[in-house]
Amino acid sequence: MPRPPTTTVDPALDAAALLRRIGFFGLFVVLPVAAQVSRRATVVLAPIAVVLLITASAIDQHQRAVWPAVRRLLTAPSFLAGMLVVFWSALSLVWTPFPGPASERLANLIATVVMTLLAYLALPDRMRSANLYLLPLGVAAAAIVAILINLVGDAMLKDNPDGDSALERGAVLLALLAWPAVAWLRSRRRDIGSLVVVVLVAGALLLAPGVTALFALAVGALAFALTHWRLSLGVRVTAIAAAGLLVVAPLLPFLARPIGVALFGPVAPGVLALKAWQKVVTLEPVRLVTGHGLETALRGRIFGILPINAPTTMLFELWYELGVVGAFAAAFALYGAIHRAGRDATVLAPCAMAAFATAFAIGCVGVGLVTIWWLTTLSMAILTFVAIERGQFRSRRPKVGLIPRLPARG
Numbered sequence: 001m002p003r004p005p006t007t008t009v010d011p012a013l014d015a016a017a018l019l020r021r022i023g024f025f026g027l028f029v030v031l032p033v034a035a036q037v038s039r040r041a042t043v044v045l046a047p048i049a050v051v052l053l054i055t056a057s058a059i060d061q062h063q064r065a066v067w068p069a070v071r072r073l074l075t076a077p078s079f080l081a082g083m084l085v086v087f088w089s090a091l092s093l094v095w096t097p098f099p100g101p102a103s104e105r106l107a108n109l110i111a112t113v114v115m116t117l118l119a120y121l122a123l124p125d126r127m128r129s130a131n132l133y134l135l136p137l138g139v140a141a142a143a144i145v146a147i148l149i150n151l152v153g154d155a156m157l158k159d160n161p162d163g164d165s166a167l168e169r170g171a172v173l174l175a176l177l178a179w180p181a182v183a184w185l186r187s188r189r190r191d192i193g194s195l196v197v198v199v200l201v202a203g204a205l206l207l208a209p210g211v212t213a214l215f216a217l218a219v220g221a222l223a224f225a226l227t228h229w230r231l232s233l234g235v236r237v238t239a240i241a242a243a244g245l246l247v248v249a250p251l252l253p254f255l256a257r258p259i260g261v262a263l264f265g266p267v268a269p270g271v272l273a274l275k276a277w278q279k280v281v282t283l284e285p286v287r288l289v290t291g292h293g294l295e296t297a298l299r300g301r302i303f304g305i306l307p308i309n310a311p312t313t314m315l316f317e318l319w320y321e322l323g324v325v326g327a328f329a330a331a332f333a334l335y336g337a338i339h340r341a342g343r344d345a346t347v348l349a350p351c352a353m354a355a356f357a358t359a360f361a362i363g364c365v366g367v368g369l370v371t372i373w374w375l376t377t378l379s380m381a382i383l384t385f386v387a388i389e390r391g392q393f394r395s396r397r398p399k400v401g402l403i404p405r406l407p408a409r410g
Contacts, residue, residue, distance in 0.1 A: 016060035020124070023052030024131040024387075027380065029138035032177060036146045036170035042376045050119040057122035064125045073117075078336025084329040086113060088322055089294050096293025096321075097305070105295050108372045116379040120386060127391035129188070135384060136181040136197050139174065143200035146170055150207035171213035172367070173377055174201050175358050179220060180384040183351035187392060212365045220358035227342075227350040235342030238353045242360045243335035246327055249315040250288060253277040269309065276307040277316055291323030314363035334360075341385075348389060355381060 027049040034041035057063045073079045089106055096102045149167065178201040185194035205214040227234025245252075253274040260271040281288070292300070297317040300306035310316065319327050334356075341352040359378060367374045 013060050016056040016062075019052050019059070020056035021131060023049045023056065024134055026052065028134040028384075029141065031380070032138045032142035032173055033145050035166070035173045036142055036149060037166055039166040039169050039373070042169070042173065042373050042380070046376050046380055047115060050115055054118055054122040057124070062124040063122055066121055069121055076336070076340075078333045078340060081329045081333035081336065085322070085326055085333065086110065088326045088329065092291060092293040092322060095290065096296055098293070098295045098299045101299060102293060102295035109375065112372070112375045112379055116382060119383050123383070123387055123390060125390065127387050129391060132184050132388060132391045135177070136185055136193060139177050139181040140197050140200050142170070143174055143197075143204040146174065146204035147200070147207060150204070167208055168210045168212070169373060171205050171208035171210070172362055174204055175213040175217045175220070175362070176355060176377060176381045177384065178217065179224075179351040179355040179358065180381065180388055183348045183385070184388045184391070186351070187347050187388070212362060215365060216358045216361035219361040220354035223357035224350045224354035227353040231342065231346060231349055234353050235339060235349065238356055239335045239338040242338065242356065243331040245315065245364065246318065246331035246334065249319050249327065250281050252315065253281065272309050273311045276310045280306070280310065280320065287323065288319065289323050289325075291319070291321045291326060294321055297321055312366055314367060347392060348385065352385060355385065
């Protein structure tokens, strides 16, 4: 009696698969849920998940070839422009009045960039669908947790002094991760599932303490609809709007303040913030070239260099700290990245444009320039889209007939 064929089991490959599954489970499920109750969840859990993914990649070598990927990055204009922003931030330590805190903030920025690059290089060349289905599951679970907390918030957060802050950060994370979750489900033709995820996230953001995340999600929905209707137009409008606002940001207070005065009155908080921005631009126009250096926007309010009601948005802080060099480099990097995303993954393009628009709206409304939790959130959103793009290799399943087809007679 012939022996059954023996199969070789490699414990190392099994261990790598397990580590990768745990890493994606932490990234896609644990992190979004934990972010609803802890303001430090993103900063703590994201590096742990990345380390697990890197370890799995080192064991089974299922990632893409490293050096060709590094070569592509080093020759990509948008990546080089982003590195120019990092270099100019480091150079600004020479003239910033707060070199100590600025050095710490720069170290956080560089660490986040390095973590993102290592995770990007460690992602498998072909993602398993089972790992990617964890993403919509985690986003839906986090939205449900956020809804429950907002409905019974007093009982659940009475012992947590940072409860509202955690909910706001959790809402921002939900607004960003909703789009890659929808992108994956739509690419698998799970339209009902994607609609359920959007409804749950929108419901959670409606109940959230602030309106920033809900507003950003609405902006992203407009970008999604435009790109879904006409791909090239949606990509072009998203890229030009984001890069254009970065370039002309110093003119915005002069244009927006009269409108704000007419709509809300001269003493509205937003109008006063625009007035403070006008004063900064008018009194120090020369510093628009070099900027005041990293960390001056935050510390300047504390030490009286800036008005206490100066804007806390990305547009203001980027120009105030890094000047025209940093702003133009960031605009070029963003413009190139948006166009690249629209060209390389047309199936995912509507949700990619929505994610770009959502992130940019959040930065424009009220998130600082290099806040570590915000940088980590952006990093996770980028890695998530890369993982989904690498899960698109599978085409339609071949139809298998019950009766084998006979060869045609000659």
